Amino acid sequence: MSQFVITDFLKNQLQDGELLGRIARTASDIFTVWGEKERYQATVSGKFRYEATEWPVIGDWVVYEPYDVKQAMIHRVLDRSTVLSRKEPGSKHKRQVMAANIDGAMVVTALTSEFNLQRLERYVLQVYESGARPIIVCTKRDLCANVGGIVSQIENHIPAVPVYAVSSLHELGMDSLLTELQAGKTFSLIGSSGVGKSTLINRLLEKEMQVTKDVREQDGKGRHTTTHREMFILENGAVVIDTPGMRELQLWGDSSSVEEVFSDIDLLADECKFRDCKHHQEPGCAVLEAISKGELTSERLKNYNKLSRELYRLELKEKYGIHRTNRILHSPNSN
Template sequence: MKQSNLEFRLAWGWNDFFEKQLKDSDQIIGRVVGEEKDRWRVQVSATATVWSELPGKYRYQSHSRMDLPSVGDWISCKYEEHQAVALVQKVFARKSCMYRKAVGGGGAAQILASNIDFAFILTSVNADMNIARLERYVSLAWDSGAIPVLCVTKAELSENLEDLLENLRGEFPGIGVHAFSVKEKIGLQNLDPYIAAGKTVVFVGSSGVGKSTLTNHLLGKDVLQTQEIRESDDRGKHTTTARYLFPTDNGAFVIDTPGMRMLSLMDQEDGVDTLFSDLAELENACRFGDCQHRTEPGCAVLSALENGALDENRWNRYQKLKRELQRKQISEDRVKQRQAREKLKKQQKEMYEHIKMKRR
C-alpha cells in the first residue's frame, strides 16, 4: 500500500495542482470519501479504503475547522496493515472549497465539499423554490472556485415549466439552468456534460429536493435513502445526515450533502460580487464614489430603479447580502480587537511582574 499508485490518483481527480505539493513519493495518498464525527473514510487505492483519525499534535496545531480534512480532500496518511486506523499527516491545499457558517458554531466555518468542479444547486418546482436562497447557494459556489449549475428537480410536478426556467435564467444570467425528473426519466441527458470522467460534482439544496434520488440514479443503485415530498406543505423530509463521495461508472464523482435549512455567508464577497456583477458596475457609475443610493444626485442605481431597468426586489436582496457580509467583518474585527487587548494586558502584567522581581 505504501507504493505510489499514480494511476488510481489520476482516475480519482488527482492533477498537477496536487502533484506539485507532493514532496515524498512514498507517502500514502488518498481521497476523503466519507466523514463521521472525528473520523474520515479515505480511498487509498482503486479497491481499498481505510478509516483515518487526526494525531493529537495535528489537531492541536489546527487553527480552525478549515484546517481539518473534509469530503473531497486529498490527504497523506501513515498506515500499517496491523493498525485499526490511519493517521492523517497532511491535507493537500484545495483547488476549490465550498463552505458556510456552521449552525450554532459560534461563527466557525463548516466545509460542504472540497476539490469540486461543479456545484449542482437543486431546487424542486414546488414551495421550495426561493430566489433569495438560490442566490446564497450561487454566491457560495462562485466563491468556492466551482461552477454553479441550477437544477430544477421533479419537473413532472410543474404545469408551467418553461416559464419557470425562463425566469430563473433571467435571474441568473450566465449560469446553466436545467430541469429534469428522475421519476419520469426526462431531461437527465442535460447533466451529462458535467458528470464527466475525472470531474467532481457536489449536490446542495434543501431537504427533500432530490439530491439522494439523483445520486442513486447516477450510481445505478440505491445507496442512499430517499423520501417523497409531503403533500401537506410541498416540502421534502430530511434523509441524508452525512457527506459522502461516490464514484460513478463513467469515472465522475458525486458528493451528496445533507439538506440545509440555514445558509449563512461568512466572507464570500467574491461570490456575491460575481453573482451581482451588473449591480456592482451600476454602483460604480454613480457620480459620487461614496454614494449611498438614497437621495444623492447623479445616482445610477436610483435612476435604474425609477426607469424600471433594475428590479427593486433584486436590489434589496443584493443589499441584504452585503449587509450580512459587513456585519460578519465587523464581528471579526471586534474579536481581533479583544484578542489584541487581552494580549496587551498579558504583556503589561508580565512586564510589571518582571520589574517587581528586579526591585527585590
C-alpha cells in the same frame, strides 16, 4: 484512484514515498479514505490530532499510511484548491467547511412551493466564494406547471449560471445535466432539506445508493434523509459529493462575491453619476433608473444590499472581533 486527476498542485505537496488518498466519507472522527487500490477506514494520527487546527473534511486530499488490510492512519491534509464553507449554525463567528477541492457545486432547489429565489441567490453566492463554479438544478419539474417561467426568472436574476430543470423520477432533463459533469472533476450537491438531492444522486449513479422518502402531497417536499457527507463516482468518471440538507445557509466570506451573483447590478453601478453611489436616492443613479423602467426589480436590489451588509459584517468580525465590530456598526459615522 484511477478516476481522479492528480494535478501538479497535489504532486508538489507530496514527499517521496508518501501515499495520497481522498476523504470520501466522514462520520465524527472516523473517515473513509479512497486510496490508489483500496478503501480504508481511517483515523487521524496522534501528531495530527495534537497539531491540527482543522479536521479533514469530505473531498480533502490526505497523506495516509495503512496499518492493516482495511485500516489506515491520516498524517496530514494537503492544501485545498477550493473550500465550500458556511457560518456554523448557532455560533457567533465560526466557519464550518462543507466540502473541499470541488470544481463545481450543484445548487439544488425544487420547482414546488419550496422554491425561493432569494435563498437560491445566497447559495450561489457561497459557491462563488468557495472558488468553485455554480450550477443550478431545479428538481421535480413534473410537479410544476410553469417550468419555463421559473427557469427564465432564475436566469434573469442570476446571470451566467447554467440552469437545468429535471425530474429524477421520470428521467427528464438528466442527459443535459450530465454534460456538465465531466470526468475527473468533483461536484458537490447543496441545498435545503427535502429538495430531492438523494433522489438526484441515485439517478446520476443509476442505482439506489441513497435512502429516499416519499414527497409530501401538501407541499411537494421530500423528507430529509441524508445525514452525512459522502462521495460517489459516476459511470462517466465524474465525482459527486452528497451533503445533508440545510435548514439555513449563513454566509461565510467577503463582499467581493456579491458582484458575481449580482453582476447586472454591478454593471449598472458603473453608469451611476457618482462613484460612491449607494443606490438609495442619489441623482443620476443608473440602478434606480433601471428599476423605474422595469428592467430591474426593487426586490433584487434589496437582496443585493442585504447580502452585501451581511458579508461586510463578517469581514469586520474577521478583522476586529465581535465586540469592536458592534461598536463600528453602531457608531454615528457608520453607513
